[in-house]
Amino acid sequence: MMVGESTTALFDADNYIAINEARWTIADRALKALRASGMTLETAYDFGAGPGWFAKRLKQSNLDVLALEGREDVAEAGRQRAPGCEFGVLDFDNCATSEALPPRDFSLSFGILYHLENPLRALRMMGAMTGKVMLLETMVVPDADFIARVARENPNETQGIQPLAMILSRAALARGMWAAGFGHVYRCTLPIDHDDFRDLETRHPRRGLWLLSREAVSIEGFAPIEIEEPRRADYWRK
16 A cells, blocks of 8 residues: 555545546646747646645646645655655645745646635735746635635545635635735636536536736636725725
8 A cells, every 4th residue: 555545545536536637627728828828837836736636747747846735644645646746745824924935937726725724825825936827726605795704624634724714705816816916817718627617507606717927918718807906995884
């Protein structure tokens, strides 16, 4: 048995593989389009890497990958599953923004923000570590206001380290992108082959996917969004 095999078994469940394949289809397309546009992408972070499913594919896409995972045993499994990738341990809920590592060209933030107690602080840290462009996928609260909801985390290795997490609305997430320093943000308009991204008859889309860039880009399937600079309103007026 490989080291960490029992720890990472849940990551290999069919439902996890299905959503990862749907996410990667978009990520692979975006990477190729960015490079075709003339952007040089040589180094990458994989934030919330788990046992390396995406890190391995980023490496196969000719990127020098540093994968960051919150649990040492899961990171060790990633070192075995994704040879050629460097794995480090970083718990985004228990580190200061001053601990941000040097920027890399590209970063992947898939399935981590909604597992964190403080996703806004984590997003600022991820922004400081992203030199050019980040692909971000996360769950969102279906509310038009600038809000977050507190959710209980399940006690297993695929979930957050803390018992509670905050899930942001799309509007709140957009303001987090602003605070992270990204001047250009694009929402994915491509169909993503998983029900979590679809507007179903009985359920709002649970997830969204965005491309965050330091410079303006033009990528098919990604539409620019306007991010309002936060202004404090009189929230308590009767």
